[in-house]
Amino acid sequence: MRVLVVDHPLVAHKLTVLRDKNTSSPVFRLLTEELVTLLAYEATRDVRVETVSIETPVTTTEGTGLVKPTPLVVPILRAGLGMLEGMTRLVPTAEVGFLGMARNEETLEAITYAERLPDDLTGRQVFVLDPMLATGGTLREAIKFLFARGAADITCICLLAAPEGLATLQEELDGRNVTIVLASIDEKLNEKSYIVPGLGDAGDRLYGVVG
Ligand SMILES: O=P(O)(O)OC[C@H]1O[C@H](OP(=O)(O)OP(=O)(O)O)[C@H](O)[C@@H]1O
Numbered sequence: 001m002r003v004l005v006v007d008h009p010l011v012a013h014k015l016t017v018l019r020d021k022n023t024s025s026p027v028f029r030l031l032t033e034e035l036v037t038l039l040a041y042e043a044t045r046d047v048r049v050e051t052v053s054i055e056t057p058v059t060t061t062e063g064t065g066l067v068k069p070t071p072l073v074v075p076i077l078r079a080g081l082g083m084l085e086g087m088t089r090l091v092p093t094a095e096v097g098f099l100g101m102a103r104n105e106e107t108l109e110a111i112t113y114a115e116r117l118p119d120d121l122t123g124r125q126v127f128v129l130d131p132m133l134a135t136g137g138t139l140r141e142a143i144k145f146l147f148a149r150g151a152a153d154i155t156c157i158c159l160l161a162a163p164e165g166l167a168t169l170q171e172e173l174d175g176r177n178v179t180i181v182l183a184s185i186d187e188k189l190n191e192k193s194y195i196v197p198g199l200g201d202a203g204d205r206l207y208g209v210v211g
Pocket residue numbers: 076077078079080101102103104108110130131132133134135136137138139165193201202203204
């Protein structure tokens with residue numbers, strides 16, 4: 001498993017505004033999209049391409065095309081949905097599948113409550129979107145699920161990770177073709193397994209508190 005922290009002043013600036021508890025939901029949504037586009041630029045460096053032949057108005061030449069089937073993008077609901085627009089802006093031809101997952105805040109177990117993905121992902125390149133990697137339980141289950149369907153390589157785009165969650169994934173996914181692309185590795189988890197300093201509950205800040 002590889003971990004890449006995108007070191008760019010615009011990423012750092014936007015993340016700082018995102019963390020601020022006084023940032024409103026509409027601004028939070030906009031910043032999330034902008035951040036994802038910047039992270040996706042780095043995360044797609046190994047996107048599969050092939051040489052294609054085209055005709056310009058002047059001559060025939062060779063260029064670069066995305067290999068078909070194009071990558072599968074999987075936002076993890078709810079919070080990952082806030083990252084989808086930022087990703088598809090960069091890769092508009094990507095296919096999109098959905099995983100609905102929620103962490104039980106008492107047991108910290110990740111529950112899958114919805115799934116809409118192709119049955120067969122054999123050989124596919126997959127990009128998973130989830131802003132928060134806290135204990136790592138949610139991403140671990142999502143990644144296992146996608147590999148079980150046949151995915152060949154998985155890149156997760158997150159905004160923040162806790163060192164504890166990264167260590168868990170590193171241990172459990174050792175040797176698997178997984179890349180985690182992040183805006184920041186934060187300090188730690190608190191007693192409720194929230195990321196510190198973090199940004200709070202990403203789903204609630206994007207979409208409001210659900211009971
Ligand atoms: O690494 P973990 O400890 O598993 O925690 C991270 C998960 O928690 C959040 O989702 P949440 O369960 O709050 O669902 P939501 O997006 O609907 O708010 C977040 O978006 C991740 O999916």
